[in-house]
Amino acid sequence: MNPTVSTANLTLPAVPGPFVQLGRSLAADALKLRRTAALWLTLASGVLPVLLNFCIFYFKGHLLLKPGVDGWAKYASMSWQTAAVLLPLFVVLLTSLVVGVENKAEGWKHLFALPVGRLPVWLSKLLIILGLNALAQVLFVGLLLAAGHLLATLRPELHLQQFAPPVHLLGRLLGRTYLATLGIVGVQYVLGKWQSGFVLPVAAGMAGWVAGLTLLRWEHVGWIPYAGPMLTLLTTPFKPVPGMAMPTVAPHEWYQLLWFGTATVLGYAVLRWRNLA
Amino acid sequence: MNTAPLVETTDLSFQFGERPVLHGLGLAVPAGSIYGFLGPNGAGKSTTLRLLLGLLRPGGGTVRLFGHELARHRVALLSRVGALIENPSLYDHLTGHENVEATRRLRGLAPARTAAVLAQVGLSAAAHRPVKGYSLGMKQRLGLALALLPDPDLLILDEPTNGLDPAGISDLRALLRQLREEHGKTILLSSHLIGEVEKVATHVGVIQQGRLAFQGSLAELQARQQTRAELVLETACAATCRGLLAELRTATVAAPGTLRVPFQSREHTAALAQALVAAGQPVFSLHCEQPTLEDTFLHLTETASN
Incomplete structure (x- = not known):
């Protein structure tokens, strides 16, 4: 049988809207997360700081807490300190692992040969990273509160039950800390996309992390994205301190937003105009 | 359509x-x-x-x-x-x-x-x-x-x-x-x-x-393949045969007793055999060799690169 080719073959198909394309990209990217190190890292990162500090307070809490002192404030601030140190490293690894799923499979050429715009593909991965980052941080705060209540039950001599957990403060700190990680997400996302290997973006991220921690006293440290979570913690008093109020958004958090916006827009502009494979 | x-x-x-x-x-x-x-x-x-x-x-x-x-x-x-x-x-x-x-x-x-x-x-x-x-x-x-x-x-x-x-x-x-x-x-x-x-x-x-x-089309490529067919002639002395007949001047001496001639038609092949025998040259064998499609492909790519 000879194939026949009708003029209908030349009709241009309709293009789905950008939000439909984004929804489809997100559905595909969510599926690709199954059994990935990125997903395990997200869950483990929420648990680790809480578990460490739970053990410290369970076994040595009586040495850390003076009688009559708000144990919740001490417990929450110590847990958050661990988290603030580890958080930039977590974001670096998370971003590289999520982008690495595509890099390892040489999946970009496949994605961009599909009927979907480059912007939905770019945004979808970014939203997945932002979602996992949020999940890890919310999980951390939830577990921190749950572990605090467990401590109060198991170790009543620590007198945690006599104080209210600082839920409001933790909620605000969570929001600001999330904001303070956005610059790292933006920079690492762009690095991960344009460096197909895993090592270089992670090495650059670790260098930034060390620089952020080392230069904490520098007056311009706010411009280093990797210092963001620690700076947010340092500008948050767990106990009332005369003359110190928690800002709604601190200057270094605005810089993070600037890093995030600039990196992701530039990254997309390069993706839009350069050859892909 | x-x-x-x-x-x-x-x-x-x-x-x-x-x-x-x-x-x-x-x-x-x-x-x-x-x-x-x-x-x-x-x-x-x-x-x-x-x-x-x-x-x-x-x-x-x-x-x-x-x-x-x-x-x-x-x-x-x-x-x-x-x-x-x-x-x-x-x-x-x-x-x-x-x-x-x-x-x-x-x-x-x-x-x-x-x-x-x-x-x-x-x-x-x-x-x-x-x-x-x-x-x-x-x-x-x-x-x-x-x-x-x-x-x-x-x-x-x-x-x-x-x-x-x-x-x-x-x-x-x-x-x-x-x-x-x-x-x-x-x-x-x-x-x-x-x-x-x-x-x-x-x-x-x-x-x-x-x-x-x-x-x-593939048929066109195959047709091009046919135009590159050659007659392979086994005789006593290939160089002598080439000197004897005008239509053999474009032939290639592949070996002392082997001539390769571009194939033109069946009639041309018959006339060539007849002329060689008439000129007193022995014809031990005469057959047509067609290049494979792979040869044609290689020829095309070599020609383009030259």
């Missing part, structure tokens, strides 16, 4: 940095054809296919698919195209089913398509195993399943038989023929092996150093 090419490039050029890769390529893939895109490694086949999918931006010229300019309607046009470019892009940590499912979701297709294409490429039984345990041939078939997923009008396959065993290659050929003959699909497949393409293609394009050395 519309006879406009389904894939058409006009004066297409591309360069990687300072290195030119394609020079004014004018590809024309007829609708409903299986177009074998042939060329040695590094000739520009994969680059051309990537340009056809919008993965690369042309340095000059245009790409038209289904009569529309790709640069203006990339997303719309790609919804009718399935492609497999070099090694298939697969997620090792996912199963075969999940790999297809990810692309199905991205294309917004009906859920039933996933199982359908896995069955089409013979991977239903292995569908729920992780891809990291697949053989090279299974990965290639899974890549083909991804390309077939949207039931595309145009299938672009870059070296699709890579990693397939002989049975897999035969199955692929049968599938491609079926897609064209029963469903009217247009298939553009690249290869560096003419033997692989001639068994399935209706049309052929030969590229060498970024330029088309030949483009036409």
Whole structure:
């Protein structure tokens, strides 16, 4: 049988809207997360700081807490300190692992040969990273509160039950800390996309992390994205301190937003105009 | 019936940095054809296919698919195209089913398509195993399943038989023929092996150093092959024979007793044998040798590179 080719073959198909394309990209990217190190890292990162500090307070809490002192404030601030140190490293690894799923499979050429715009593909991965980052941080705060209540039950001599957990403060700190990680997400996302290997973006991220921690006293440290979570913690008093109020958004958090916006827009502009494979 | 090419490039050029890769390529893939895109490694086949999918931006010229300019309607046009470019892009940590499912979701297709294409490429039984345990041939078939997923009008396959065993290659050929003959699909497949393409293609394009050395139907390529046929004459002294007859001046002395003469016709062959015998030269044997299609392909690519 000879194939026949009708003029209908030349009709241009309709293009789905950008939000439909984004929804489809997100559905595909969510599926690709199954059994990935990125997903395990997200869950483990929420648990680790809480578990460490739970053990410290369970076994040595009586040495850390003076009688009559708000144990919740001490417990929450110590847990958050661990988290603030580890958080930039977590974001670096998370971003590289999520982008690495595509890099390892040489999946970009496949994605961009599909009927979907480059912007939905770019945004979808970014939203997945932002979602996992949020999940890890919310999980951390939830577990921190749950572990605090467990401590109060198991170790009543620590007198945690006599104080209210600082839920409001933790909620605000969570929001600001999330904001303070956005610059790292933006920079690492762009690095991960344009460096197909895993090592270089992670090495650059670790260098930034060390620089952020080392230069904490520098007056311009706010411009280093990797210092963001620690700076947010340092500008948050767990106990009332005369003359110190928690800002709604601190200057270094605005810089993070600037890093995030600039990196992701530039990254997309390069993706839009350069050859892909 | 519309006879406009389904894939058409006009004066297409591309360069990687300072290195030119394609020079004014004018590809024309007829609708409903299986177009074998042939060329040695590094000739520009994969680059051309990537340009056809919008993965690369042309340095000059245009790409038209289904009569529309790709640069203006990339997303719309790609919804009718399935492609497999070099090694298939697969997620090792996912199963075969999940790999297809990810692309199905991205294309917004009906859920039933996933199982359908896995069955089409013979991977239903292995569908729920992780891809990291697949053989090279299974990965290639899974890549083909991804390309077939949207039931595309145009299938672009870059070296699709890579990693397939002989049975897999035969199955692929049968599938491609079926897609064209029963469903009217247009298939553009690249290869560096003419033997692989001639068994399935209706049309052929030969590229060498970024330029088309030949483009036409397989029958036209075969006709060109016939014009390069030669008579092989075994005699006592080839050099003496060549000096004796005017029509043998263009002959080549292949060995002391062997002459090779361009074939013209059966009548010319008979007249030549008669003239040699009349001139007192023995004719031990006289037969016609036709170059294989592979020889013709090599000749085309060598001519283009010279």
